[in-house]
Amino acid sequence: MDFHAQQRKWQGAWDHAHVFEPTLGEAPKSGAAKDKFYLTAAFPYPNSPQHIGHARTYTTTDIYARYSRSMGKNVLFPMGFHVTGTPILAMAKRIEARDKELFDIFENIYGIPPSTTSTLTNPRDLVLYFSAEIEAGMKEMGYSIDWRRKFYTFDSIFNNFIQWQFGKLQAAGLITKGSHPVPWCPADKQPVGGHDTMGDVDPEMEEVVAVLFAAGMGFIPTITYRPETLPGVTNLWVNPNAHYVLAESTINKHKKKLYLTKESFELLSHQFALTKLKEVSADQLLALTATHPLTKHQIPILPASFVDPGTGTGLVMSVPAHAPFDWLALRDLNKLDVIRPIQVLDTPGFGSCPAGELCVKMGVKNQDDQRGEEATKQLYKLEAHEGKMKAAPYAGMNGIAAKEKIKEDLINAGSATLMHILANAPVYCRCGAKCVVKQVDNQWFIDYGNGAWKEKTREALAGMRILPSGLRQDYEYTIGWLRQKACTRASGLGTKFPFDETQMIEALSDSTIYMAFYAIAHIAKKMEKKSGADSINNEFFDYVFLGKKPADAKPSADWAAARAEFLYWYPLDSSHSAHDLVHNHLTYFIFNHTAIFEKRHWPKQTVSNGFVTMEGKKMSKSMGNILPLRKAIAQYGTDVIRFVVTSSAELEADSDFNQAAAEGVANRINTLESLLEKTTETKTSAVHASHASASARHPKRDRISRWFYSRLHARLRDAPAQYENFELRPLARALLYDTINDLQWYARRSPNDDAHSGNLREFFELWTLMAAPIMPHVAEEFWERLGKKKFVDDASLVVSARFPKADEKQIDFRLEMGEAYLQNVMEDIRHICALIKKDKPESITLIVHADWKKKVRALVAEHKNIRAVMDAAKTDSELAKLQPQVAALAGKLIKNIGAITGETLEAKEEMEVLTDSIGFLSTEFSGAKIEVLHEKEAPSALSAKTANALPGKPSIIIA
């Protein structure tokens, strides 16, 4: 099958018919207005071509869109491009600098020649290049997108829309201003994110406590993760090789003089206002003593090599009883007898000096020994949970509780302050500078901490359908912990912040209600062409989205049209993305909808899918295992990719793309195709009878044909719920794998398969419609070969055809049980043949159980107890006469009671299945003579064997 030729053919046909460009209230030919269905998928960020992973979300969305269309809905699936933020700028810069790594990635992974890459130094060109590439890929994937509504988030009309949104937020009191810390590059004077750093390291910011010890002319600040151990401080540590300064600072509104290393002075000056007063040598510091902030005792300052001058303040407090490094350093100095460790926490299994005890036990040599880290980790974890504070006022608290309490007390007393450090320091900016934490002033926030807003958002969530359903609690948790979210940055593409135009609205804040913009985008674009972007203004948006009529004028035709579009399409019926967006974008999306729109326009559903792995491994640039989508399309064909990325895992799990799976799918499609060819060649008159009933169209309604159609219609019956619930994996597997297995069994059971080819026409018609949302191109091709039969909705394209309804009358569960029974019997025969090493039996005698046995079986299943079974048997006239046999059988059945809870066929049905299949069984077992008998007519010579006959399990005698 030439997948690529088909793709072009059918994509062209859809395009020509404009089937993906819905109009308002479009009515089908039957007359009744269609229900609308509006769904979106997270729009892409075009700084690279898309890869196979992106295809998962879009394909899932498209399947849903196509399914909904086939259920008779008027479907809108739009797409745009998100270009907001700094990564595109950063990338353009790297291209300008001819960054080798980037050129290599583009060339080796995406096949973009350096001569092309080098032209993308302008961010706008870069956006246009990659968005064109992505759009082409989406079209090749056959996504049923209405491209008339496409926009970019740097378009003026979209900027106006976002400014309008922020105006609304501001008016509702949801925009605040303040300062907050960010990872920062001091050279670029920019916040840094993961994409700005060497090796794409995400800078991890961490809040720590700095305890202030009065000493000399000021204070020695020491950073600690364990403020609860403060009562156990015996001394402070200074690195004897570091250089120190005395600096003046304002901490918690009080001027204080602080001792710091030169390095930390540089780092911290971005976080606090610091003025250097003078340089101080390590020796000068070592000569001082410090005052313990709790006990007010004088404690010594000692030298230690493990103190890193570049971390924190470059000064460290010493708790030898609980911190292995402190204890080791004291031992290295031979001071353990002078400076006695002070126990703060009592932990089971340890004495008065846990750190020392653990170091001895683990054999840690000295402060430069790596294993000190491990000892620290172990002890910290243990004491946090199991340690109990000894001294008042914290006595009895465990480590975790005490930590919070002491931290609070110290800060209130002015003996400590909070600061931020980079936990994974050192992190380097691409420019080479070492990143720091910067306290940014004049920062604008969206206040997701607002209580009333949270409540409204919870209300909206409660009214939504969340798929997979387990994510609901993730949403609830996220709504709970969200606080103020910084919504502006100094640079980036996108929209200017309306209340400070030197700032740009940041990327996650300008993409919360863009779904509303799609509804009117095509109209807004037209208006812009006519009267300029300024005509798309606040009054326009107020009218279109909120229905507020302009004071002085009547709404123009364009305004009315836009308002109608919005009212028709909103609310959004389904929002699709990968599940990583739940904790940010999707939650903001709900928040902002409740803030801006009327309740009737709040969103109805989110669907979040997992990622795609490549041959079992996570895709990454560094691994070089990224499969670009268009390359994959060229290699495997669209429908194969659509099938694999959606069917190889449940919705929430990661699906895997691998060559074997893709080839397996292609092979199966080809198998069906060749069968279809055979089917359409066979033109029986019954097939052509125009509105023939199902039975007339299938003259050979023998057991196996009826079985096959029973299976098919059962699948068809289940399919709608599977589409609705995104159970695409079982659905897709049923369509291709199970169906082909059924076809094989059908063929094998049919003595003359040509006679059955005509019977497969109904199968192909139903299968094609059922599979169309997942494999639309294959479906169209099949549809055409079936003669574009006017089967369901007078549709010459599958894409416009209605989803078929299952014919419940054709579903026969007992028929399916019969085939399963036959397969079990065959398995048993094979097993026995193998055991007795007879691969060509001459005769096989099958003896079906006597009817009374089924009664006994039912009694055993009911009573589960031999005495009760016998009591019940006595009341049955037939069983009463057979008491010894009944007792023997019941005893046998009860041993394996678990195996008899299921339903089995009646003896009569078993007889039918087997006698119907004598010819088949003979063929299967190399021409053996097959005899089928009922137990009561079996010759007495076989009585020893006939006793074995049970419901569901005939006695088998092989000779």
Next chain:
RNA sequence: GCAGGGGUAGCAAAGCUUGGUCAAAUGCGCUAGCUUGAGGGGCUAGUGUCUUAGGACUUCGUGGGUUCAAAUCCCUCCCCCUGCACCA
């Protein structure tokens, strides 16, 4: 640390809500036979251990418990993954 998810046969992955038809679907891999000029592909059977009559025995991270019966319910412990923000 907090929150969420997960550990099933060589691999991937269903089953767990509602305990029994579960030695556990399905796909891949592997073995054998058939088909094909070969390869590919296709078809059939097998793929925990033992077994010359359809059986028995041991398995679903660990250790307990409930039950006539546990992959499935309850508890303990171990291990893995993801998110915790200003970044798209």
